Amino acid sequence: MLLSKKVVLITGGTSGIGKATVHTCLREWAIVFFTGRNDQNGQKLLQECGNNENLFFIKNDVTNVAWLENVVKTIIQQCGTIDGVFANAWRHMVGTIEDTTLEQRRNMFAVDVEGVFLTLKYCLPHMKKQGGSIVIMWSDQCLIGKGESAAYGAAKGAVGQLTKSAAIDYAQYNIRINAVCPWTIDTPLARGAMKGFADKNFDGDFDQWYAFLEKAQPIQRLGKSEEVAELVTFMLSDKAGFMTGSLVSIDGGYVAG
Numbered sequence: 001m002l003l004s005k006k007v008v009l010i011t012g013g014t015s016g017i018g019k020a021t022v023h024t025c026l027r028e029w030a031i032v033f034f035t036g037r038n039d040q041n042g043q044k045l046l047q048e049c050g051n052n053e054n055l056f057f058i059k060n061d062v063t064n065v066a067w068l069e070n071v072v073k074t075i076i077q078q079c080g081t082i083d084g085v086f087a088n089a090w091r092h093m094v095g096t097i098e099d100t101t102l103e104q105r106r107n108m109f110a111v112d113v114e115g116v117f118l119t120l121k122y123c124l125p126h127m128k129k130q131g132g133s134i135v136i137m138w139s140d141q142c143l144i145g146k147g148e149s150a151a152y153g154a155a156k157g158a159v160g161q162l163t164k165s166a167a168i169d170y171a172q173y174n175i176r177i178n179a180v181c182p183w184t185i186d187t188p189l190a191r192g193a194m195k196g197f198a199d200k201n202f203d204g205d206f207d208q209w210y211a212f213l214e215k216a217q218p219i220q221r222l223g224k225s226e227e228v229a230e231l232v233t234f235m236l237s238d239k240a241g242f243m244t245g246s247l248v249s250i251d252g253g254y255v256a257g
């Protein structure tokens with residue numbers, strides 16, 4: 001019971017890695033609040049988990065300040081504290097600088113950078129009272145560059161530095177702040193991004209692009225949501241008590257190469 005009685009907020013929790021982390025946190029006896037923009041998906045996950053009394057869904061868009069404030073207010077009113085946060089809401093895009101419009105870049109940064117910043121901004125004042133752990137879902141592009149990813153990579157780099165700086169500022173309050181940096185994980189969102197790459201580089205042949213990705217790292221396969229969720233759950237727990245300011249790769253050896 002790594003997270004017994006700890007109150008955990010998971011943004012972007014209705015699918016993929018966020019959804020898998022809802023399951024692992026519940027398994028470790030956390031009280032879990034998860035958010036997402038799709039109310040139907042949120043209600044479906046509640047049902048999948050047997051309407052667990054320790055699981056709560058709040059519809060939320062991390063770019064909407066009023067909604068995000070209400071999420072934190074609801075948790076504090078109900079539980080009095082927040083012990084852990086998994087800032088998992090993000091958006092992907094493909095394109096060179098010339099291909100990317102200002103509107104596209106702004107929309108992505110609103111979720112990928114400002115959404116994380118705001119999530120931390122409203123949770124940290126409550127976490128300062130007793131300490132806790134924050135894990136930010138990020139990417140191998142915190143650590144390396146890739147083609148056709150200038151705007152996306154810039155967002156990842158920004159949050160990588162946000163993680164390190166915030167970790168220094170809040171270590172005195174016993175708040176640990178780390179980022180988990182996967183390579184391609186087989187999720188619905190990732191498959192959407194893969195389709196874009198396949199359309200542009202492999203004449204729409206998704207299977208050929210998928211096989212290419214499988215061979216791109218030493219372990220010769222894509223990652224699973226559950227594998228990342230296990231790492232995030234450990235990082236949220238007191239077992240990771242000496243870890244802060246870290247950008248942790250989970251990528252089948254891709255960055256190592």
